Amino acid sequence: MTVRFRNGSRAALEADLEAAYPNEGAGLLLGHRHGTDHEVVAVLSLPNRFEADEQYHRFLLSAEDMLAGELEAEQRGLDVIGVYHSHPDHPAEPSAYDREHAWPWFIYTITTVAAGRATRTRAWELREDRSDYDEHIVDG
Amino acid sequence: MPTIRIPTPLRQYTGGAAEIAVEGADVGKALNALAAQHPALRTHLYTDDGDLRAFINVFLNDEDVRHLQGPATPLRTDDQLRIIPSIAGGTLTEAPAVYTHAVQAGQGVVRGLRLILTVDDLEEALTLYRDVLGLPVEREWRRLSGSGAALTLPAVTLEVHSRAQADFVDHVEVGRRTPAMVRVAVEVDDAQEIAARINQRVPVAALHPAVDTPWGQRNVRVETGEGVQLTLFSILNDEETDA
Numbered sequence: 001m002t003v004r005f006r007n008g009s010r011a012a013l014e015a016d017l018e019a020a021y022p023n024e025g026a027g028l029l030l031g032h033r034h035g036t037d038h039e040v041v042a043v044l045s046l047p048n049r050f051e052a053d054e055q056y057h058r059f060l061l062s063a064e065d066m067l068a069g070e071l072e073a074e075q076r077g078l079d080v081i082g083v084y085h086s087h088p089d090h091p092a093e094p095s096a097y098d099r100e101h102a103w104p105w106f107i108y109t110i111t112t113v114a115a116g117r118a119t120r121t122r123a124w125e126l127r128e129d130r131s132d133y134d135e136h137i138v139d140g
Numbered sequence: 141m142p143t144i145r146i147p148t149p150l151r152q153y154t155g156g157a158a159e160i161a162v163e164g165a166d167v168g169k170a171l172n173a174l175a176a177q178h179p180a181l182r183t184h185l186y187t188d189d190g191d192l193r194a195f196i197n198v199f200l201n202d203e204d205v206r207h208l209q210g211p212a213t214p215l216r217t218d219d220q221l222r223i224i225p226s227i228a229g230g231t232l233t234e235a236p237a238v239y240t241h242a243v244q245a246g247q248g249v250v251r252g253l254r255l256i257l258t259v260d261d262l263e264e265a266l267t268l269y270r271d272v273l274g275l276p277v278e279r280e281w282r283r284l285s286g287s288g289a290a291l292t293l294p295a296v297t298l299e300v301h302s303r304a305q306a307d308f309v310d311h312v313e314v315g316r317r318t319p320a321m322v323r324v325a326v327e328v329d330d331a332q333e334i335a336a337r338i339n340q341r342v343p344v345a346a347l348h349p350a351v352d353t354p355w356g357q358r359n360v361r362v363e364t365g366e367g368v369q370l371t372l373f374s375i376l377n378d379e380e381t382d383a
Contacts, residue, residue: 024229024230024231026227026229033148050228050230057230057231058228058229058230059228059229059230060226060227060228061226061227061228062226063199063204063224063225063226064204066197066224066225066226066227067199067202067222067224070145070222070224079148080147080148081148083227083229085229087231088231089354090231090354091354091356092356094229095229095230095231097228097229097230097231098229098230101195101227101228101229102229103149103225103227104149105148105149105150105152106148106149112355112356114355114356114357114375115355117375119355119356119357119375119376119377120376120377
């Protein structure tokens with residue numbers, strides 16, 4: 001169960017989340033899923049549409065932005081295989097709030113951005129029964 | 141026949157199909173027809189009361205049907221519906237982040253900053269900072285009136301912490317409050333290895349085993365002979381995980 005970043009997608013993800021700091025940043029993981037292995041070919045940064053003064057600990061990707069993301073992915077021949085977001089100065093582990101709003105099948109990567117610098121990225125997939133997450137190995 | 145575009149997370153309930161043709165004179169009927177064709181979808185689209193879930197959005201030819209007539213929005217044969225999820229998340233914390241952006245407040249008057257540590261044993265201090273940590277020597281002097289050395293640092297920030305912030309870091313790194321007013325923190329590639337090297341060369345007190353901090357670093361705190369609190373920290377990457 002792996003999530004492999006290619007094409008400089010990991011660097012682009014980290015740069016985007018560092019730019020969002022101290023707020024949470026988020027975007028889409030575009031690529032392909034092969035069984036339990038995932039290949040991220042590109043990332044697509046999207047605006048955090050949560051109320052401005054809550055963005056230090058919440059993110060929201062609006063339906064309109066998600067639509068634009070899906071169209072972009074289709075144009076590039078890629079699937080939306082998941083979502084990336086940051087936890088500013090906090091561990092890269094899903095919170096109860098994350099779990100409440102997560103979709104099964106999607107890969108959710110979480111990156112700790114500590115004092116403005118992206119450090120650790122972990123990848124999680126919500127179980128079908130929504131009880132917990134399974135962690136995937138991040139590669140690349 | 142109108143078609144419905146299925147988002148990737150729901151395709152496992154449609155046999156992998158990304159686009160499905162359905163009969164329906166309006167949006168509501170088309171979605172019901174979809175759920176009837178693929179019953180596993182129903183629970184992901186609708187609440188127990190039969191309403192569309194809040195994070196399920198439906199677009200008709202790229203317009204949210206909430207801005208049209210909702211489920212009653214009529215459909216034509218060549219219309220395309222898209223099911224689009226809203227995505228949200230966030231951290232556990234309810235308190236604002238510890239770090240905030242620095243704000244440049246006009247012209248600074250400082251042209252340089254020198255941190256001066258008073259030490260009982262200069263040679264021991266030089267072994268630590270010059271030899272083990274490898275800080276380049278700007279100059280050294282030995283005089284009857286006093287001796288010292290100036291070592292250059294690659295990147296320096298001056299952090300000012302409230303007592304509560306200092307206590308928080310102390311508890312993370314050491315498990316208790318320490319009385320020092322000044323702490324020196326140096327970033328290295330491997331905090332544990334450098335702490336071990338220091339321990340071999342100079343008498344420092346290791347205050348606590350290495351700690352993986354909530355902010356993504358591995359930290360080792362030692363105390364020098366003079367009582368200087370020295371944090372060695374390295375940035376954790378994905379390979380260095382306890383999980």
